[in-house]
Amino acid sequence: MKVLVTGANGFLGFYLCKKLLDIGHEVVATSRGNCRLPFNGTIGFSYLPLDLASEDQSSTIIRQVSPDYIIHAAAMGKPDECEEKKELATQINSMGTFNLLQAASEKKIPFNYISTDFVFDGVAGNYSEDAIRNPINHYGKTKLEAENWVEKYPSEWSIVRTVLVYGKPMTGRSNLLSIVQEKLNRGETYQVVDDQVRTPTFVEDLVTGIISMMDKRAQGVFNICGEEVLTPYQMAIRTANFLGLDASLLIRTLSSNFNQPATRPLITGLQIEKARSILGFSPSNFEEGLRKTFNAT
Ligand SMILES: NC(=O)c1ccc[n+]([C@@H]2O[C@H](COP(=O)([O-])OP(=O)(O)OC[C@H]3O[C@@H](n4cnc5c(N)ncnc54)[C@H](OP(=O)(O)O)[C@@H]3O)[C@@H](O)[C@H]2O)c1
Structure with missing residues (x-):
């Protein structure tokens, strides 16, 4: 199958493209600017720059490539950046998705959109696929707008x-585990919140879930995440202990002590029963995720 991946230079994008190539798919990777992926020369791999903020580029590329399936993983994904550059975040996350859907609809290409727990307000937590969405920051609002566009797509659509x-960052952004490793290796302290609740996700499990959806042509919304409920502070402590680093450098704090531009939903975490039963999704527990991230046996 010919799969077009947006945000291919990103953290998730690297692992998605790698796995798709490993299992024999043709991958047309797209991202803003030059290719940062190390797959040039790999059979089935090609790269095209695509800035989602541009209306024309999406339709030109979709017409040119004519993929069998689209995985839309590109986003302005840092909540604080979205809060500070609201117009740009809306243009990329919401309108960028709209532009891509418009282009894809001409050829009825199945469309898989990567979304987030930040579409929820973080009051109740443990959200199912059909829980009421109520984002509390601009990033979440743009991702909700994009979900709404996807749900109106007249052909096959799915939302993850x-x-x-978390995992080993290759070409995309860093994550909690890699930051803890870097800071503690340098002997620096690191403040981590202990009042936000999440179900952290090992990046390769996420890829497995997305590819199962593609293989099964699953439609609708699927939660794809880890099963363990942890706070970032708990994750950081376990990472430090796993790596034999000095956990006393980790400073437990609360969200109210942080003066961040974007408010974070406190308690999220998603239910994965639907993915388990329909996709056979079975995520790593956090200990396994740590081992896989740091290539330990
Ligand atoms: N990481 C998480 O914890 C997390 C949690 C929930 C949901 N998600 C969602 O998962 C998806 C992947 O996130 P990630 O962690 O892989 O983030 P990432 O490493 O920041 O990757 C996002 C990619 O989007 C691309 N991008 C940004 N603006 C673009 C534009 N105007 N046109 C085209 N591409 C653009 C970037 O391309 P360049 O690098 O080339 O600029 C980047 O490679 C996102 O949709 C995000 O909202 C992530």
Whole structure:
């Protein structure tokens, strides 16, 4: 199958493209600017720059490539950046998705959109796929707008909601585990919140879930995340202990002590029963995720 991946240079994008190539798919990777992926020369791999903020580029590329399936993983994904550059975040996350859907609809290409637990307000937590969405920051609002566009797509559509993704960063952004490792290796202290609740997700499990959806042509919304409920502070402590680093450098704090531009939903975490029963999804527990992230046996 010819799969077009947006946000291919990103953290998730790297692992998605790698796995798709490993299992024999043709991958047309797209991202903003030049290719940062190390797959040039790999059979089935090609790269095209695509800035989702541009209306024309999406339709030109979709027409040119004519993929069998689209995985839309590109986003302005840092909540604080979205809060500070609201117009740009709306243009990329919401309108960028709209532009891509418009282009894809001409050829009725199945469309898989990567969304987030930040579409929820974080009051109740442990959200199912059909829980009421009520984002409390601009990032969440743009991702909700995009979900709404996807749900109106007249052909096959699916939405993946995931949570606090971790693993070894290859080409995309860093994550909690890699930051803890870097800071503690340098002997620096690191403040981590202990009043936000998540179901953290090992990046390769997320890829497995997305590819199962593609293989089964699953439609609708699926939560794809880890099963263990943890706070970032608990994750950081376990990472430090796992790596034999000095956990006393980790400073437990609360969200109210942070003056961040974007408010974070306090208690999220998603239910994965639907993914378990329909996709056979079975995520790693956090200990396994740590082992896989740091290539330990
Ligand atoms: N990481 C998490 O914890 C998490 C949690 C929930 C949901 N998600 C969702 O998962 C998806 C993947 O996130 P990630 O962690 O892989 O983030 P990431 O490492 O920041 O990757 C996002 C990618 O989007 C691309 N992008 C940004 N603006 C673009 C534009 N205007 N046109 C085209 N591409 C653009 C970036 O391309 P360049 O690098 O080339 O600029 C980047 O490679 C996102 O949709 C995010 O909302 C992530």
